[in-house]
Amino acid sequence: MARYVGLDLGTAYTRIWTLENGIVLRSPTAAAMDSQTHQLVALGAEARRMLGKTPENILTFRPVRDGVVTDLEVTARMLDAFFANKKLRTTLRRPAVLLATPYRITEVEQLAVENAIMSAGARAVAQVPAIFAAATGANLRVTSPRGCMILSVGGGITEAAVISAGGIISARSAKLAGERFDMAIINYLKHRRNLLVGDATAEALKVRVGVADPTATPSLKEGEMEVCGRDSVTGLAARKVVSSQEIYEALAPSLDAVARIALSALENVPPEISGDVQTFGIMLCGGSALLPGLAKAIARRTGLRVTLAADPLDCVIRGLGMIIRKPTIWGDELQDRIRSIL
Ligand SMILES: Nc1ncnc2c1ncn2[C@@H]1O[C@H](COP(=O)(O)OP(=O)(O)OP(=O)(O)O)[C@@H](O)[C@H]1O
Ligand SMILES: [Mg+2]
Structure with a gap:
């Protein structure tokens, strides 16, 4: 009996779903290897903590960038280790894999990621657009003839679909997604506060005191966090308190860009379908949807109603599971792809 696996290979997190046990893995997409022996020395969260902090004999990798696999060998090694992970409630030997991929993936990139998954031991691979899986996992009625709209703001990419x-x-x-938000915070602090901080500090600021809309918090001035960095003028170590107001200001231009992506997906959509979206609004998902007030911020900028999905981090992987469970209810093209791995 074949084992069916859903795989969401995200810029920030890898998630695995199995027919027997549902979601069995959520792990940072990161690995560390010994530079001499090429043995894996750390994986997932442990490897992520090591990024940029290892001695010369250990190399750290983030093999997926902006939603696309950029390091095939490391991806294959990482997946092989994930598939063989003893802690999973099931062992994944020669699985048939349904993979979520970005909407604008090229054919070369598609072939490359399939090769990486096959060399990790898979028996077969089929791909579905991650944004379709996300809409499914967010419980939108994707098979109904009524238009619906999904906006996913992840770590590396933002995708919108009708x-x-x-x-x-x-x-x-x-x-343009969570990691670009972190970059915006880094640039803001550098220019406005003469403070240099790293990626992890910027992400921590975003997650702990970040706000996308002023109404998401009782007071923008009260949320604050002390961070350590380097003063860009003196070059010395510095500790400074950063407020929610500052993160809000730092992120505003990126949120404008996210709203423009959503609106551009609505361009040239047939009027009946566009009318449905006007009526029912946009469903918001992806890890960055956890930023307080993001739904409101997008609603203000687009003039559309925006609803936050339940468990926004898991919509894609949950959707892959739903597609695998009921292969016959989807459109012909998707059915053909699923049949190719059965
Ligand atoms: N509470 C939070 N507030 C703001 N951002 C958050 C929060 N929690 C997680 N994030 C951000 O969510 C992003 C990860 O989201 P997600 O897991 O959907 O990405 P991914 O699927 O790995 O990437 P992609 O789909 O873009 O390739 C990270 O940038 C992280 O900083
Ligand atoms: Mg994702």
Whole structure:
């Protein structure tokens, strides 16, 4: 009996779903290897903590960038280790894999990621657009002939799609998401506070005191966090308190860009379907949707109602599971792809 596996290979997190046990793995997409022996020395969260902090004999990798696999060998090694992970409630030997991929992936990139998954031991691989899986996992009625809209803001990419009758009517994908939010915070602090901070500090600020809309917090002035960095003028170590107001200001231009991505997915959509989206609004998912007030911030900028999905981090992987469980209810093209791995 074949084992069916859903795989969401994200810029920040890798998630695995199995037919027997549902979601069995959520792990940072990171690995560390010995530079001499090429043995894996750390994986997932442990490897992520080592990024940029290892001695010369250990190399750290983040093999997926902006939603696309950029290091095939490391991806294959990482997946092989994930598939063989003893802690999973099931062992994944020669699985048939349904992979979620960015909407604008090229054929070369598609082949490359399939090769990496096959060399990790998979028996077969089929791909579905991650944004379709996300809409499914967010419980939008993707097979109904009523238009619906999904906006996913992840770690590396933001994707927006209008879906009707089991197919994508229009979609947009852009390399602007959580990691670009972190960059915006780094740049803001450098220019406004003469403070240099690293990626991890910027992400911590975003997660702990970040706000996308002023109404998401009783007071923008009260949220604050002390961070350590380097003073860009004196070059010395510095500790400074950063407020929610500052993170809000730092992120505003990126949120404008996210709203533009959503609106551009609505361009040239047939009027009936566009009318459905006007009526029912946008469903918001992806890890960055956890930023307090993001739904409101996008609603203000687009003039559309925006609803936050339940468990926004897991919509894609949950959707892959739903697709695998009921292969016959989707559009012909998707059914053909699923049949190819059965
Ligand atoms: N509470 C939070 N507030 C703001 N951002 C958050 C929060 N929690 C997680 N994030 C951000 O969510 C992002 C990860 O989201 P997600 O897991 O959806 O990405 P991914 O699927 O790995 O990436 P992608 O789909 O873009 O390739 C990270 O940038 C992280 O900083
Ligand atoms: Mg993702």
